[in-house]
Amino acid sequence: MKRRLAVLVASLCWSTGVSADVLFRFPGADAHRQHFYITAYRDLSGAGGGLKDWGCGTKTYDGHRGTDMGVGGFAGMDAGRDVVAAAPGVVTATHDGSFDRCTTGDCAGGGGWGNYVAVKHTDGKVTYYAHLKKFSVAVAVGDTVTCGQKLGQVGSSGSSTGPHLHFEPRVDGVSDDPFTGSCGGPISWWVDQGAYLGLPGTACQDARPALPLMTLGAAIDPIPGQEPDAHPEGESRDIFDLEAGQTVTLRFSLENDATATPARDVIVGLEAPGDFLTLRSWEVFDDAPQNECGGELCPNDANENPLNPPHEDPGEALELHLNAFSPGETKVLVVTLQHRASTHGQAPHAPVRLWVKHIKDAYAKPTFDAAPDNVDDFQTFNDGDLSLLVELDTWGTSGSADDPSDSEAGGCAATTGTDALAPTLLLLLGALLTRRRRAGRANL
Amino acid sequence: MRALVHLTVVSLLAGCGSPDASDAPTDLALARLEAPLPESDQLPAFEMSLGGVALGRVLDAALDEDTSTLTWIDPSGTLWAAPLATAPTGARALAERVLPGLAIARGRLAFAVRVDGPETSPFLADLRTDRVIALDDAPGPDEIMGFSPDGEELLLLSGRTGLASLFAVGVDRPTIRQLTNAGLRPGPALDRAKVTPAPVHRSDVTWTASGIRYRADDAVVHLSASEVAR
Numbered sequence: 001m002k003r004r005l006a007v008l009v010a011s012l013c014w015s016t017g018v019s020a021d022v023l024f025r026f027p028g029a030d031a032h033r034q035h036f037y038i039t040a041y042r043d044l045s046g047a048g049g050g051l052k053d054w055g056c057g058t059k060t061y062d063g064h065r066g067t068d069m070g071v072g073g074f075a076g077m078d079a080g081r082d083v084v085a086a087a088p089g090v091v092t093a094t095h096d097g098s099f100d101r102c103t104t105g106d107c108a109g110g111g112g113w114g115n116y117v118a119v120k121h122t123d124g125k126v127t128y129y130a131h132l133k134k135f136s137v138a139v140a141v142g143d144t145v146t147c148g149q150k151l152g153q154v155g156s157s158g159s160s161t162g163p164h165l166h167f168e169p170r171v172d173g174v175s176d177d178p179f180t181g182s183c184g185g186p187i188s189w190w191v192d193q194g195a196y197l198g199l200p201g202t203a204c205q206d207a208r209p210a211l212p213l214m215t216l217g218a219a220i221d222p223i224p225g226q227e228p229d230a231h232p233e234g235e236s237r238d239i240f241d242l243e244a245g246q247t248v249t250l251r252f253s254l255e256n257d258a259t260a261t262p263a264r265d266v267i268v269g270l271e272a273p274g275d276f277l278t279l280r281s282w283e284v285f286d287d288a289p290q291n292e293c294g295g296e297l298c299p300n301d302a303n304e305n306p307l308n309p310p311h312e313d314p315g316e317a318l319e320l321h322l323n324a325f326s327p328g329e330t331k332v333l334v335v336t337l338q339h340r341a342s343t344h345g346q347a348p349h350a351p352v353r354l355w356v357k358h359i360k361d362a363y364a365k366p367t368f369d370a371a372p373d374n375v376d377d378f379q380t381f382n383d384g385d386l387s388l389l390v391e392l393d394t395w396g397t398s399g400s401a402d403d404p405s406d407s408e409a410g411g412c413a414a415t416t417g418t419d420a421l422a423p424t425l426l427l428l429l430g431a432l433l434t435r436r437r438r439a440g441r442a443n444l
Numbered sequence: 445m446r447a448l449v450h451l452t453v454v455s456l457l458a459g460c461g462s463p464d465a466s467d468a469p470t471d472l473a474l475a476r477l478e479a480p481l482p483e484s485d486q487l488p489a490f491e492m493s494l495g496g497v498a499l500g501r502v503l504d505a506a507l508d509e510d511t512s513t514l515t516w517i518d519p520s521g522t523l524w525a526a527p528l529a530t531a532p533t534g535a536r537a538l539a540e541r542v543l544p545g546l547a548i549a550r551g552r553l554a555f556a557v558r559v560d561g562p563e564t565s566p567f568l569a570d571l572r573t574d575r576v577i578a579l580d581d582a583p584g585p586d587e588i589m590g591f592s593p594d595g596e597e598l599l600l601l602s603g604r605t606g607l608a609s610l611f612a613v614g615v616d617r618p619t620i621r622q623l624t625n626a627g628l629r630p631g632p633a634l635d636r637a638k639v640t641p642a643p644v645h646r647s648d649v650t651w652t653a654s655g656i657r658y659r660a661d662d663a664v665v666h667l668s669a670s671e672v673a674r
Contacts, residue, residue: 039483047520061486062519070483095562095585096630097608099644099661105480105488106544108601108643109608111585112485113562128561131485140631141606162483173560 021259022121023191023205024086024178025147027129027167028069028154030202032081038197039164040068042177044184054177054184055196065175066128066168069199071154074101077163081154083129084147085119086167087205091143091151092126093118100134100155107158113166114158117151125189130166131157147204211362212256212263212325216354216388221249247280247338250390252354258328264360266322269368271353272337274316280336281312284322288329300331319357355387470528471495472507472514487544492516499532504544510551511571517542523555525571538569538576545646547598549591552615554579554598556588566600568615579613580620589649589658591615597674599651601642606630608642610656612672623656623672641665 028036040060041053047063071081077100095116098109110116115132117139133155139145156163168175169189178189181196192201242248252270256263272279286300302308305321322331337352353368363386364373372385473493480486492502494514505516507528514531515538517523523542526535541558548554551571556564566579566586580586584604591598597612597619604611609625624640641660643649648659656667 040481040486061481061484064484064486066485068484073483093562093584094606094630095603095608096606096634097625097639098603098642101661102644104645105484105486106645108587108589108646109585110603111556111558111562111564111587112487112543113585116562118561126561130562135634135636137630138632140629159485159487161480161486164483164485166485168561170561175561 021187021189022087022089022123022125024127024169024189024200025084025191025204026200026202027083027086027127027165028199029082029084029150030148032071033199033202035071035076035079035081036069036165036199037071038067038199039070040064041179042066042175044177052183054179054181056181056183057196059197066130066166067178069154069165069167071163071165074156074163077133077154077156081163081165082150083117083132083152083154083165085145085149085151086127086147086169087119087121088147089119089121089127089145091117091139091141091145092120094137094139094141096132096135096137098134098157100132100157102156102158102160103162105159105161107160110158112159114160115152115155116158119145119151124171126170128166128168128170130168131155131160131164133157148202211261212359213260214263214266214325214356214359214363214386215253215255215257216356216386217253217255218354218388218390219251219253220390221251242339244339247336250335250337250352252333252335252388253330254322254325254333254356255330256325256327260327262327263325263362265358266325266356266360267358268320268322268333269353269355269357270318270320270333270335271351271368272316273351274340276340277337277352278340279314279316279318280338282309282314282318282320282336283311283334284320285332285334286329287331288326297332302331352390353387354390470507472505474502474505477501489519494528494531504546506546506548506553508548508551508553508571513571515546515548515553515571517544517546517555521558523569525553525569525574536574538574539567543587545588547588547590549595552595554588554591556586562603566598566613568598579615586611587646589643589646590651592651593653597621599649599656601646607634607639609640610642610667612674619674621674623667640667 026033038059043051043060043062043064044054045052051058051060051062053060071077095110098114099107100115113130115134115137116128116130117137118126118128120126129151132152134157136153136155138150138152154163154165169178177184179193180186180188190200191203191205194200284300284302285297287295287297291298302322305323307321309315309318325331355365355368356363357366358364365386368387474490477489477491480488487503489501489503492499492505501519503517503519507514512528513525514528515523515525521541522537523539524535525538526532539557543556543558543564546553546555553569553571554566556566558564562585563583564585565581566588567576568579569576579598582604584602587601589599589601596615598615600611600613602609602611607625607628607630610623612621612623628634628638643658643660650657653669655669656672658665
């Protein structure tokens with residue numbers, strides 16, 4: 001009689017942390033927002049190249065580099081329309097005292113920008129707020145400003161044809177359009193950019209610190225000597241079936257996003273049901289650009305961490321110190337498990353559990369079932385849980401006692417061949433397996 | 445269709461040193477073209493003509509009487525110079541990213557170049573040699589307001605202190621003098637009553653032996669000769 005078990009993978013691709021990019025709110029006061037309207041976007045076709053804005057319209061003029069917002073003429077200006085910081089930062093430049101009722105477009109002051117404020121943000125972007133009302137500048141160079149803090153009021157100073165705010169973000173001295181759209185750049189720098197010809201939202205970006213941004217994935221290597229789905233009549237279809245005594249290799253990928261901060265002191269937990277599966281070996285690989293394999297998957301120094309268990313027959317429950325992850329770095333944990341052929345009991349969907357136990361100053365989850373402890377509740381992704389469940393069914397002959405097969409993970413050479421799944425492929429496989437799992441569950 | 449909004453005519457005598465000067469037209473006219481987009485920072489453009497002959501669209505232009513040279517800023521911000529008798533033929537580029545606002549004295553052309561965002565810096569071109577030098581590189585916006593009567597200083601409207609103020613920069617000597625608002629700084633604590641208003645337009649500013657005079661808001665500001673004396 002055969003015991004039937006199938007191999008499945010569950011729950012994938014959890015993330016933690018946030019991007020370091022600073023996003024903007026609407027640069028006018030909440031109470032005055034209804035008085036603002038767009039008069040000109042950035043001209044994405046450049047000087048002399050026709051007119052094109054981010055929405056593929058022509059709400060711009062030749063060579064314009066910012067976003068202009070009117071407030072209802074001089075009546076609106078005289079009523080006082082506050083300009084506020086689009087994001088937190090430090091004031092790097094101000095200019096005040098220039099004539100502020102210009103209508104000709106060529107009044108003197110501020111190099112054409114009239115009265116203005118510049119704010120530098122934590123990601124290096126600088127936002128400019130130009131053509132402000134004379135003597136309305138409310139901050140000084142060196143001031144730290146919060147998102148939404150008043151900087152001045154809308155005016156018509158410098159090269160201005162009427163009261164308006166010229167809002168312009170710049171990166172490394174180069175202006176850029178904060179909007180994304182059919183004819184715009186791929187990324188919006190607004191928290192909520194709003195509709196074309198509408199206004200961006202007034203919500204500030206969450207005041208989150210920059211954090212690691214981890215993603216998990218998993219894949220299963222083909223089982224040596226066995227075709228996929230050797231026993232399709234069982235309850236779990238389209239998956240590899242594990243025969244008695246056979247080994248299976250699981251590859252868990254952990255990636256830190258390229259825009260994130262380094263993830264330090266990363267510790268993962270790994271558990272397998274000892275009654276049915278035995279952990280035979282583990283090995284960690286990475287794709288760090290500075291590794292000795294030139295950025296290809298290569299044995300990681302976590303293999304040498306003295307806090308880690310032996311690589312061979314490490315036990316049923318592991319705590320693995322994976323050390324630090326650079327931004328953009330992926331590590332692959334290769335684990336070999338063997339069906340315990342001497343076990344006679346049924347174990348459908350026996351779980352292999354992997355979870356991130358610790359990321360320094362960012363995340364903690366002592367056991368697989370524990371509620372994760374996120375720093376200041378910043379990680380709200382997918383219920384804030386960095387864990388991954390691989391369910392294994394085994395199909396074995398009762399009482400058999402096949403010799404265990406050796407399945408050591410290789411070094412550089414082993415990772416550069418077909419066995420060396422690129423991280424992206426690993427994730428794709430993980431997603432595929434997730435779909436299979438859902439299908440399998442539906443059959444239960 | 446173009447709307448003639450504004451017309452400025454500058455009449456100058458051609459310099460005696462130029463062999464073609466006697467034949468060169470001397471009336472430079474800048475006719476403002478269509479009105480810029482309302483509630484924006486679109487610069488006004490002008491149709492430049494010389495002796496009644498249209499020469500093209502410019503942001504600004506000036507004639508130098510000493511060297512019989514026509515200079516202009518094209519819509520892309522490039523500064524050009526050409527002999528008055530042949531202009532625009534024979535034009536050579538002097539600088540790029542140039543702001544409207546040119547001043548000429550004794551064969552030397554002063555202009556401001558955009559450095560980064562609102563930051564601009566003053567430059568000087570010798571129209572006889574085309575040699576261009578930077579007059580000052582202090583951070584902040586600088587705009588050209590004109591030359592002193594003797595041509596030895598350049599008047600700047602500068603934001604280097606954060607407050608729009610007039611400065612006099614030596615043309616041949618590395619000197620700089622703050623003429624207005626010395627000691628004042630912008631910000632919430634600024635005593636506005638002590639602020640000398642800034643010019644509305646550069647064209648409003650004249651510097652003569654009796655001092656500097658310009659229009660500011662609804663008033664006319666006069667800095668006496670003693671106030672601006674070196």
